[in-house]
Amino acid sequence: IQEEDNSSEFITKYRTCRRQVRECSGDAAHHEGMSSDDELTPTEVTEFQKSKDNVLEDSRKIFEDVHADFCDIRKILLKFQEWKEKFPDSYCDAYISFCLPKLLNPLIRVQLINWNPLELNFTELEEMPWFRAIEEFSHARNISASK
Numbered sequence: 001i002q003e004e005d006n007s008s009e010f011i012t013k014y015r016t017c018r019r020q021v022r023e024c025s026g027d028a029a030h031h032e033g034m035s036s037d038d039e040l041t042p043t044e045v046t047e048f049q050k051s052k053d054n055v056l057e058d059s060r061k062i063f064e065d066v067h068a069d070f071c072d073i074r075k076i077l078l079k080f081q082e083w084k085e086k087f088p089d090s091y092c093d094a095y096i097s098f099c100l101p102k103l104l105n106p107l108i109r110v111q112l113i114n115w116n117p118l119e120l121n122f123t124e125l126e127e128m129p130w131f132r133a134i135e136e137f138s139h140a141r142n143i144s145a146s147k
Contacts, residue, residue, distance in 0.1 A: 010041060059113045073107050074133040081140055104134070 040048065063071040070076065080100070084091040108130050116122055125131050
């Protein structure tokens with residue numbers, strides 16, 4: 001809360017200073033409400049980057065004690081594909097199509113932690129490995145369903 005007070009105090013001082021500079025320079029082109037005070041202080045930028053780095057570091061540890069076959073979406077979907085091909089009745093009775101989103105959700109979320117579509121060189125969702133794996137699985141399901 002102390003930091004929020006300091007940040008609010010800084011913004012208020014910054015606004016006052018800019019207004020005084022505009023008044024002294026006679027800048028008539030300024031329209032109230034059109035300027036941005038959303039700029040972060042260097043301290044806030046540093047704290048944000050440190051916090052972001054900590055989250056990313058922690059996210060790498062989430063599945064470190066999980067066997068590789070169960071934290072790789074492609075491998076998980078391959079097991080379901082094999083199940084469907086070998087035991088189609090059992091697969092259908094288990095309502096797997098309803099379970100897969102809940103099963104894959106944590107794995108996808110971890111991969112999206114660092115994704116920012118507002119960055120200049122962001123990766124499109126369609127280019128991400130998890131998306132391609134699901135797409136291939138869905139395509140394989142459609143082919144086997146049409147047989």
